[in-house]
Amino acid sequence: MQKSDRERVIIVGCQLADEDDDRFSYSMEELASLVHTANGEVILQLSQKREAVHPATYIGKGKVEELARLVEQLEPDVIIFNDELSPSQARNLSKLLEARVIDRTQLILDIFAQRARSKEGKLQVELAQLQYLLPRLSGQGVQLSRLGGGIGTRGPGETKLETDRRHIRRHIDEIKSQLKWVVEHRERYRERRKKNRTFQIALVGYTNAGKSTLFNRLTNADSFEENLLFATLDPLTRKFILPSGYTVLLTDTVGFIQDLPTTLVAAFRSTLEEVKEADLILHVVDSSNLDYVQHEQTVYDLLQDLEVSAIPIVTIYNKRDVADKNFIPSSRTDSIFISALNENDLQQLRQFIETTMIETMEPYDVSVSAGDGKLLAQLKTETILQTLYYHEEKEMYECQGFILPEHPLYPQLKTAQI
Structure with a gap:
């Protein structure tokens, strides 16, 4: 895409007394990335340090005058502030600058408007x-x-x-x-999945952590993947086969971000409900991003808001191929260090997921008649079948593995234990 197709943007930030330089700098970089995702080009970045934001104009009077001169000189298409402006601040700035003024929230809403498919x-x-x-x-x-x-x-x-x-x-x-009807339809679909009792895994993580790439490699799906913030908006669920042959459902979710607009948190709560239905959460972290620790905390805070603390979480440190050589995992959970582009790493990840899942399941050890093909097929696809041995004298298969205690087969396998 040519630069001339992009809108020319000035971004403006206000660093408050309680915000350190690194966090503010990263926040401005993230705003620039959001602008790029929205098909804009940052032509100038302006910032100011203040004890508190100006109630009328967000930045101080002198800075507004400096910005007005720059607007006259550079003629940007839009000025974007790195915070949510109050209605009066937005009105005052638009009038003083004689230019189109929007804030971080509007920018994120705009990206979501472009990305929404369903x-x-x-x-x-x-x-x-x-x-x-x-x-x-x-x-x-x-x-x-x-x-x-x-x-x-x-x-x-x-x-x-x-x-x-x-x-x-x-x-x-x-x-x-309309949304109520859509949500009820999704609830019915979820109930059907629960009835079949398929193990459900949710991919969560900071935006652009590589969730969609990982999702595509594991499920052979075609979810949109690109080096953009919020590349995925609508949750996508696909079947995913583990090394043992066990079939699970894997869901790719919208990326999290610092200071996500409150209107979006509320509006997309039903979209994130997929996470609440999961049996296991895979938290994907971009290990090449210098602010990965803050990203992890942002995700944990939002997961806490969703009240999913009872669901097991493991951390996948992604982008090993471009991570800093001194990278140190900071996770509070079990973790694995991979590149979604490396097939050997993906195979290790599949095994890691299966091993983690076993910890949430119950063991079984049963004999199955050679003629009971249906049950054998179910054990292969709906449980983690680790041992399958044919006993010729008994004409029985000796089966050992693990099953979810909520699965309809569990009572049958429990009573048939050797």
Whole structure:
């Protein structure tokens, strides 16, 4: 893609007294990555250190004047602030700078609007956008009535937004009722999966940690993968076969990020519900990112918000091929160090996952008649079958392995123990 296709962007940050230099610097780098993902090009980065943000203009008066001169000189398409601006701050800055001003939240919403593919994903994005815009309608009619006009203005509907609050609230209610139907449909699908009692694994991690690449390599799927933030938005579930032949379900989820907009956390809660249904969580960490420890903490904090502390978690340190030679795993869980692009590493990962799963299962040791082909087939695909020996004199198969205690076969295997 040529640079001329990209929107020219100035990014602005305010470093507060309680924020160290490294964290602030990384936050600004992440904002620049978000701009790139939204098809923008950062032409200038401006920052200021303050005890607290200015209540009227976010940055100080002198910095606003400096920014106004730069806007006049560089003529950017949009100015993006590395924080969520209050409605009055956004209005004041737009007026003083005579330019289009958006904040980090709008930028993330814009990326989500581009990435949403499923009906639910598009509805979730539209809901989050409307909830964000509702308190910001006053005085911004011209700016907010035009969707499709560049970064921060895109939306699934590509229609004009009316500034009538009642219209917006009515539209929010309509979307919520549609989402309720979609969620109920997904619940029925989940119940069906539970009935069949298939082991479910969820991939979680900071955005761009390599979850989709890993997902594709393990399941031979075609989930969108690219070196962009939020490359995956809608959860995707595929079958995944372990070394023993046991078939599990693997789900790729939306990437987490620091300071995820509150409207999105609420709106995408049902999307992240897939994580709550998992029997095992694989936490994927980008070991090549210098801020990987902070990324891990962000993911743990969001998992805590989702109340999934009872589900076993293991950590996959990904991108071994490009990690720093002095990299040290910081995980509080069992972990493995791999590259999703290395087949030997993937084979080790499959074995690592299987070994971890066994810890959550019950052992069985049964004899199965040679004529009971159906049960033998079930043991091969629905349990971790470790030993299969044919006893010629008895004309029986001696089977040893592990099974989930909730599986419909468990009572039968328990009573048939040798």
